[in-house]
Amino acid sequence: MSRKASDNVEYTLRSLSNLMGEKRRRQADGSAGSGAAAAAAAGERSLIAAESCSSLNSAASGGELERAARRQFQQDETPGFVYVVSVFSALGGFLFGYDTGVVSGALLLLKRELNLDALWQELLVSGTVGAAALSALAGGVLNGLCGRRPCILLASGLFTAGAGVLAAARDKETLLAGRVVVGLGIGVASMTVPVYIAEVAPPHLRGRLVTINTLFITGGQFFASVVDGIFSYLAKDGWRYMLGLSAVPAVIQFLGFLFLPESPRWLIQKGQTQRARRILSQMRGNQAIDEEYDSIKNNIEEEEKEVGAAGPVICRMLTYPPTRRALIVGCGLQMFQQLSGINTVMYYSATILQMSGVEDDRLAIWLAALTAFINFIFTLVGVWLVERMGRRKLTLGSLTGTAVALIILASGFLLSAQVSPRITLNPPDPSHQNSTCTKYSYCNGCMLDPDCGLCYKLNKSSVVESSCIPVDKDSTMKAAWGRCSNETVFKKEDLFWAYNFCPTPYSWTALLGLILYLIFFAPGMGPMPWTVNSEIYPLWARSTGNACSSGVNWVFNVLVSLTFLHTAEYLTYYGAFFLYAGFAALGLVFIYGCLPETKGKKLEEIESLFENRLCTCGMSDSDEGRYIEYIRVKGSNYHLSDNDASDVE
Numbered sequence: 181m182s183r184k185a186s187d188n189v190e191y192t193l194r195s196l197s198n199l200m201g202e203k204r205r206r207q208a209d210g211s212a213g214s215g216a217a218a219a220a221a222a223g224e225r226s227l228i229a230a231e232s233c234s235s236l237n238s239a240a241s242g243g244e245l246e247r248a249a250r251r252q253f254q255q256d257e258t259p260g261f262v263y264v265v266s267v268f269s270a271l272g273g274f275l276f277g278y279d280t281g282v283v284s285g286a287l288l289l290l291k292r293e294l295n296l297d298a299l300w301q302e303l304l305v306s307g308t309v310g311a312a313a314l315s316a317l318a319g320g321v322l323n324g325l326c327g328r329r330p331c332i333l334l335a336s337g338l339f340t341a342g343a344g345v346l347a348a349a350r351d352k353e354t355l356l357a358g359r360v361v362v363g364l365g366i367g368v369a370s371m372t373v374p375v376y377i378a379e380v381a382p383p384h385l386r387g388r389l390v391t392i393n394t395l396f397i398t399g400g401q402f403f404a405s406v407v408d409g410i411f412s413y414l415a416k417d418g419w420r421y422m423l424g425l426s427a428v429p430a431v432i433q434f435l436g437f438l439f440l441p442e443s444p445r446w447l448i449q450k451g452q453t454q455r456a457r458r459i460l461s462q463m464r465g466n467q468a469i470d471e472e473y474d475s476i477k478n479n480i481e482e483e484e485k486e487v488g489a490a491g492p493v494i495c496r497m498l499t500y501p502p503t504r505r506a507l508i509v510g511c512g513l514q515m516f517q518q519l520s521g522i523n524t525v526m527y528y529s530a531t532i533l534q535m536s537g538v539e540d541d542r543l544a545i546w547l548a549a550l551t552a553f554i555n556f557i558f559t560l561v562g563v564w565l566v567e568r569m570g571r572r573k574l575t576l577g578s579l580t581g582t583a584v585a586l587i588i589l590a591s592g593f594l595l596s597a598q599v600s601p602r603i604t605l606n607p608p609d610p611s612h613q614n615s616t617c618t619k620y621s622y623c624n625g626c627m628l629d630p631d632c633g634l635c636y637k638l639n640k641s642s643v644v645e646s647s648c649i650p651v652d653k654d655s656t657m658k659a660a661w662g663r664c665s666n667e668t669v670f671k672k673e674d675l676f677w678a679y680n681f682c683p684t685p686y687s688w689t690a691l692l693g694l695i696l697y698l699i700f701f702a703p704g705m706g707p708m709p710w711t712v713n714s715e716i717y718p719l720w721a722r723s724t725g726n727a728c729s730s731g732v733n734w735v736f737n738v739l740v741s742l743t744f745l746h747t748a749e750y751l752t753y754y755g756a757f758f759l760y761a762g763f764a765a766l767g768l769v770f771i772y773g774c775l776p777e778t779k780g781k782k783l784e785e786i787e788s789l790f791e792n793r794l795c796t797c798g799m800s801d802s803d804e805g806r807y808i809e810y811i812r813v814k815g816s817n818y819h820l821s822d823n824d825a826s827d828v829e
């Protein structure tokens with residue numbers, strides 16, 4: 181991906197002015213009296229400035245300078261080191277995705293082996309997410325005090341220790357301790373990695389490199405679902421492999437980061453300027469770093485003068501309007517990411533697939549891996565699009581599609597509920613326990629009750645002889661008693677068992693909604709909240725800003741996942757998905773009004789985008805639609821889309 185030198189022509193000042201001279205002669209021959217002719221009377225330096233100005237304005241004749249400058253630019257290779265550093269840090273994203281994704285498969289085995297009740301299953305899932313929320317918040321202070329590198333080392337240490345504890349656990353209490361340790365690692369990694377990558381990346385690649393971190397998150401989730409699928413065949417101790425495997429990338433990251441450098445921006449802030457310069461030039465290869473270095477340094481000095489250094493950072497952020505606005509935008513983005521229901525959709529993908537006619541549990545697990553794969557592949561599309569479309573357009577387009585997909589998904593559930601099969605048989609309970617299952621007259625009620633399932637026959641695709649029966653405590657694939665209690669027997673007798681879904685002719689609508697949801701969500705709403713947050717805060721507020729917004733992400737993650745089943749009970753499935761569609765629509769209004777474009781800008785320039793009132797921030801993207809490229813001509817910086825080339829020397 182590094183920029184390859186297209187040819188080896190060295191464009192010096194002389195060759196550029198020769199180019200200018202030639203063009204001037206041609207212009208004088210053709211039409212006299214151009215603005216360039218006037219500039220010809222002035223010295224060589226101003227001549228070049230005026231010439232290049234007019235040459236860039238004229239699409240027909242300005243091509244030479246632009247091409248020359250572009251060729252010079254192309255010789256500035258982005259060193260592979262930046263990619264190495266980004267990939268090693270993004271392993272934190274991989275572990276975030278893996279550890280949050282793997283638990284659903286592990287629980288299937290654990291609940292049988294360790295006899296886990298619903299409360300313990302819940303604790304093992306939300307213990308991690310809750311710990312992540314807390315440590316993301318604490319990570320802000322750590323990042324500010326100790327730097328990005330020690331935080332990444334700490335996160336990989338926690339991931340390794342957690343994986344070890346989980347793989348060796350003998351009881352549920354130890355498992356919970358391991359999950360909490362892993363959660364602490366996830367929280368620190370989720371807020372540090374995007375910040376670190378944004379701080380080492382050159383501006384034209386920043387969006388892409390930070391988005392790679394989310395690609396690794398979804399990659400981790402996909403890998404986890406494959407591991408779950410494979411080890412689900414191993415009834416004894418399969419969960420130990422599932423939970424312990426994450427130690428491998430964690431150790432790799434830890435070892436790698438022993439040799440990788442600290443963020444140069446953090447070092448400059450702490451006054452370690454020599455080290456910062458050395459690392460910055462390592463990251464920029466053959467490009468001059470003076471301008472970037474000075475701009476970071478001046479920016480820090482100005483920030484200190486403007487905002488002062490007294491008081492806790494969060495108070496200074498809240499009382500200084502540009503950072504307050506940035507914080508609202510950053511936290512809002514993370515909140516709407518979770519409120520549009522990604523984790524519910526992912527978690528319930530197996531159910532949605534079952535609704536659409538996939539009856540085998542194991543097949544549903546593999547199809548859930550397919551869902552995670554779609555999420556991963558379309559995040560890759562986001563990596564490709566982010567520097568082309570920019571953050572704002574990508575997020576707006578993605579959320580619009582997500583809202584439409586949620587409406588389709590909800591309609592699928594609604595249609596299915598409306599044609600929900602009637603319950604026609606009510607066999608007596610042989611155990612004489614009063615189960616709630618007998619009270620339902622339609623499959624829809626039976627499906628929403630986690631204790632019941634539907635046993636039925638099919639007569640040419642219509643459901644007949646249906647009964648709502650308690651589900652077996654050890655396996656959701658069969659009933660506790662009656663016609664559907666013995667899998668091998670009932671399958672031979674053409675009986676079917678539906679747990680968590682109702683067989684209806686409209687189930688494909690929900691499947692269509694699910695696929696569209698992932699296609700639209702993954703390239704934009706998945707990665708952009710992380711990418712944008714890594715860019716919008718000035719250096720003094722970056723750690724705290726990212727800590728708060730990551731904390732918001734995790735808090736809403738827990739809220740949405742924990743409330744889904746209750747929401748579905750009160751509002752039914754379609755009600756829940758319509759609710760998420762409503763949140764997505766609100767998110768659209770928020771993003772349209774408040775999210776400015778940050779593409780191509782230096783981190784130090786971004787603060788100025790938040791100088792206007794919040795609701796007008798979204799309008800301040802004057803560069804939207806323009807392709808910005810900084811090129812260096814003999815050590816100076818030149819902006820191809822600027823008309824003023826007076827700094828070309």
Ligand SMILES: O[C@H]1[C@H](O)[C@@H](O)[C@H](O)[C@@H](O)[C@H]1O
Nearest residue numbers: 394397398522523555706707
């Ligand atoms: O950006 C990520 C990604 O979209 C994941 O798929 C999701 O599980 C996370 O919650 C989210 O923060």
